[in-house]
Amino acid sequence: MEEFLQHILNGLILGGTYALLGIGLTLIFGIMNVVNFAHGEFYTLGAYTTFLFLALLETNFFLALLGAVASGILLGAICERLLLRPLLGESIDTTMLVMIGVWIAMQNAELTLWGGVAKSIDHPFPQPPLTLGPLSVAPLRLFVLGAAVLLIAGSHLLIHRTRLGRAMRATFQDRETAALMGVDIHRIHTVTFAFGSGLAAGAGALLGPVFVVYPAMGDPAALKAFVVVILGGLGNFAGATLGGLILGIAEELGAGYISSGYRDAVGFAIIILVLLLRPSGLFARAERVG
Amino acid sequence: MRHTRIAGILLSAILVGGLAVPAGWAQQDPVKIGVIQPLSGPVAASGNYVRMGTEIARDWINARGGVLGRQIQLVIEDNKSDPKEAASAAEKLIVRDKVPAIMGAWGSSMTLAVMPKLEEYGVPMVVETSSAASITKKGNPWVFRISPPSEMEALGLGKYLGDLGVKRADFLAVNTDWGRGAVAAFGDILKKRGANVGAVEFMEQAATDMSAQITKIRGTGGDTLFLTTSVEQITLVLKQGQEQRLGRKIVTTGGSSSPDQLVRQAGAAAEGTYHILFFLPWFPEAMPDGKLAKAFVDEWTKRGHPFAGLTEGFRGHDGILTIVEAIRTAGKAEAKAIQAALWKVSLMGVNGPIKFAKDGPPGKESGQSQPSIFVVQIKGGKVTLPAFMAKK
The missing domain is CATH 3.40.50.2300 (Response regulator)
Structure with missing residues (x-):
């Protein structure tokens, strides 16, 4: 039982960051109809920017996190403006190929810039874990969970409570009609891509200090994000949030009670089941189209 | 006419020389x-x-x-x-x-x-x-x-098992031929020396979160964890082991643990850990x-x-x-x-x-070939030769 509770706690913390990764990816897909293969690279970008701020510019830890999110937003916006806007209305395959190119270019740029040796990010939280009975958790991980929850809640408010969010949802439902109603589609696309990339960079900045930072770190992260998005249904915000938590807990329990060698296989086994049984995702509403 | 002949000789000389030069270069390739x-x-x-x-x-x-x-x-x-x-x-x-x-x-x-x-x-x-x-x-x-190979390494460590005080050991290894081979080799030696083997867990090479494996190992009541993976993952396991209060003697195998990097990146989490190495750059004279x-x-x-x-x-x-x-x-x-x-x-x-x-x-x-095998311990943030190695 003690072990079970610890697994659930680990899974929740891990799932929070999976959700953060999945939300960015699902928004970009839902609103822009772009399969963002470079999503993992924005995660890596966030981690390296945090490292840059802390180790080289020696700023405050929290400032570094903000800097990382800003770097994701900025590069995301540039990427959308330069590469995706000219392709507006092209087939999904074309933009997918472009994003695969961005993925390869960004990963190799990181390798050139930082070298292949993993970097470690210092953080101001105490090393000894907090304990509650048999449960044990590092303060840093609690902070990561808290920050992830805040970011997810903030995103939810942005999409459901603001004018901009309403315009995003309108674009999601029908791009042409939204344009006819006076929504600036170009602007919505830039904002969406920048926002999604910012969330990915945020996830990288939060997890960088927990793990180690290296150029290929985005690949497994992007894979998880795709699992989350398929679990929750393409373009489904709430689905991505729940999908992230489910994946985190399923991986933990799979590794804990089935076999740790198959930990990553658990996520993909779930995907296969979901695609067979509920191809539009676990949380797809009947009336949603696209 | 004579001029032509001289020119011809000169020309052949140049040609022969010209051919000889690349041949000479080839030898210096x-x-x-x-x-x-x-x-x-x-x-x-x-x-x-x-x-x-x-x-x-x-x-x-x-x-x-x-x-x-x-x-x-x-x-x-x-x-x-x-x-x-x-x-x-x-x-x-x-x-x-x-x-x-x-x-x-x-x-x-x-x-x-x-x-x-x-x-x-x-x-x-x-x-x-x-x-x-x-x-x-x-x-x-x-x-x-x-x-x-892991067998040779395990055999090399075998004589120190008593000094290390290993009675019940768990394994955490990277899910590759190397990791699986090490688990088999060290498991054999432990059993032969009368020690028990508890949990055997694996992790993917690119995995960053090992908390599930550590939670499971924490539940076995063993005294030692044998860890076989690259230095990046060793860093992560040490940090995450500390987060979950794993409290084990840790022995890394494979000679890739780079203790200095562990001290720098894992800090206090690396304290007390043992590492099997094939080179002692801190004590070159002992080689x-x-x-x-x-x-x-x-x-x-x-x-x-x-x-x-x-x-x-x-x-x-x-x-x-x-x-x-x-x-x-x-x-x-x-x-x-x-x-x-x-x-x-x-x-x-x-x-x-x-x-x-x-x-x-x-x-x-x-x-x-049969290489030399050594064990070091991280103590006080420094790499040291354990007493049992020094007396050897």
Whole structure:
């Protein structure tokens, strides 16, 4: 039982960051109809920017996190403006190929810039874990969970409570009609891509200090994000949030009670089941189209 | 008329001379040696350290006049920590660069992926790091290993098990040929010495979150955790073990643990951990050839390479030295002759004596050298020789 509770706690913390990764990816897909293969690279970008701020510019830890999110937003916006806007209305395959190119270019740029040796990010939280009975958790991980929850809640408010969010949802439902109603589609696309990339960079900045930072770190992260998005249904915000938590807990329990060698296989086994049984995702509403 | 004849003689002289010059150059062509290492990807740090070691060996050998009167040139390929890439790197080295010998490919899975290519083209490879037993058991006569397989390492550790106080051990290993091989080898030795084996857990090579495995291991009530993976993942396991109050004696195997990097990146979480190593750069005088070891450490430091990389870097040096010695013995830089000469090689590397014994199915044996094995402990943020090692 003690072990079970610890697994659930680990899974929740891990799932929070999976959700953060999945939300960015699902928004970009839902609103822009772009399969963002470079999503993992924005995660890596966030981690390296945090490292840059802390180790080289020696700023405050929290400032570094903000800097990382800003770097994701900025590069995301540039990427959308330069590469995706000219392709507006092209087939999904074309933009997918472009994003695969961005993925390869960004990963190799990181390798050139930082070298292949993993970097470690210092953080101001105490090393000894907090304990509650048999449960044990590092303060840093609690902070990561808290920050992830805040970011997810903030995103939810942005999409459901603001004018901009309403315009995003309108674009999601029908791009042409939204344009006819006076929504600036170009602007919505830039904002969406920048926002999604910012969330990915945020996830990288939060997890960088927990793990180690290296150029290929985005690949497994992007894979998880795709699992989350398929679990929750393409373009489904709430689905991505729940999908992230489910994946985190399923991986933990799979590794804990089935076999740790198959930990990553658990996520993909779930995907296969979901695609067979509920191809539009676990949380797809009947009336949603696209 | 006479002028024409003179011109003709001059012309032929120029032509002959002209032809002679490229022929002369050809003799001065450097001897190419292929190197396959993970220069990017999850184990890039280790691969780059090995590369730095090969470059020291190259420069030292070239400064002494090279081999067969020619300089040596390394053709270094990145296997991206990926077996598929390792196989294509080998193919490229053999087919395009026409190297007569290769050193590589760090990880066991990468080495195993390269091996069929060696057999296909008939090119020998000196294996500098990989420790899966299967490498020299497959009946591939082109493989010569200077690193210890897990069995040899486990046997080497066996005599210290009492000093370490191992009664009930758990295993956490990377889910590769190396990790699975180490679990089997160390598990055998432990059982033979009357210790119990508890949980056996695995992690993917690129995995970053090992909390599920650690939670499970925490529940077994063992006293020691044997950890087999790259230094990046060791760092993560130590940190996450501390987060969950794992409270175990930890022994890392495989010689890739780079204790200095652990002290820097895992901090207090690395305190008290034991590491099996094949080089002691902190105590070069304790190595079989203290003078060579000291010279290597000094050269490494002079080049500004990180000290933490020395426990990997020496392998690159020893691997290249072995190949060059074989080329010298063979008297020519041809694959088949180098393969035959590798059996006759006997030299002193940074790790100690290198000499190949036969291993694997009769008639198709691979070469296996018997390297020196050491144990160190991190104490007070420093690498120390445990008392039982010092009294040896």
